[in-house]
Amino acid sequence: MASKCPKCEKTVYFAEKVTSLGKDWHKFCLKCERCNKTLNSGGHAEHDGKPYCHKPCYATLFGPKGVNIGGAGSYIYEKPQSEDHPTSPTSPIDSAPKPEERKVNNPPKGPSKASSITTFTGEPNMCPRCGKKVYFAEKVTSLGKDWHRPCLRCERCGKTLTPGGHAEHDGEPYCHKPCYGILFGPKGVNTGAVGSYIYDKEPETKAQP
Structure with a gap:
């Protein structure tokens, strides 16, 4: 049974079908949600299940502000919280700062290597491949998820x-x-410009008689 196109909600037949984001689309219905540019299956970004072209639309709408996402330059790291002085239960009188303490301005500490490098949403996301936290400096985003670069x-x-x-x-x-x-x-x-391709699963190796 033919499926329905998520863009126009009409039936998608095999000859006009492209598959992306786990759905079947008409070839000309797979367009960027912002600029309406026609996209290729797998050659676009995704947000909330909708397709976007990588540049400029996805970067403009959802890219981090003020953060270098290229290969060189600087990154903005979230300042780690100080854990030098563990808290202990005290009375309200003991916990109130003394007058002398209010005048002391401790210099801000720089980020340590062990601190979390996060996006602006706070906690780092989990990599869908290895299930571990993805910090900003090692992150790539695809299919609406954050991955470690080697895990994609x-x-x-x-x-x-x-x-x-x-x-x-x-x-x-x-x-x-x-x-x-x-x-x-x-x-x-035929899926290419010249010649034809016959896609099939790799043949099983048969034992020689």
């Missing part, structure tokens, strides 16, 4: 991927060729 890999072959430079199926990343084509591509359909 093809689900089939383990090849390291770049955000927006891969295909997606059921929320999992795949390299476009050969893995996505082999697993989910149409059989015997």
Whole structure:
């Protein structure tokens, strides 16, 4: 049974279908929510289940403000909380600051290597691959999730991927060729500019007689 396109809500037939974000779309319905640019399956960003082009729309709408997200430059790190003096239960009189203490201005401490490098939302997110915290300096965002750079890999072959430079199926990343084509591509359909490709699962190795 043919599925419904999430953009126009009309039936999507096989010949006009592209799959992205776990849904089937008409080829010309897969557009950026902000600028209406036509997108390629797996070649776009995502927010709240809707597709966006990487630049400028996704970066303009959802990119961190004032933070260098390129390869070189500086990052803004959240200042760590001081844990030098553990708190203990005291009376209200003991906890009140003394007059002399109000005049003392301690110099701010710089971020330590062990401190969390977070986004502006506060707590760092969990990597969907390894289940560990993703700090800002090691983060890449794809499929609406934050990943460690080495953890954003093809689900089939383990090849390291770049955000927006891969295909997606059921929320999992795949390299476009050969893995996505082999697993989910149409059989015997020309998907390139020249020649034809026949995608099929890798043949099983048969024992020699």
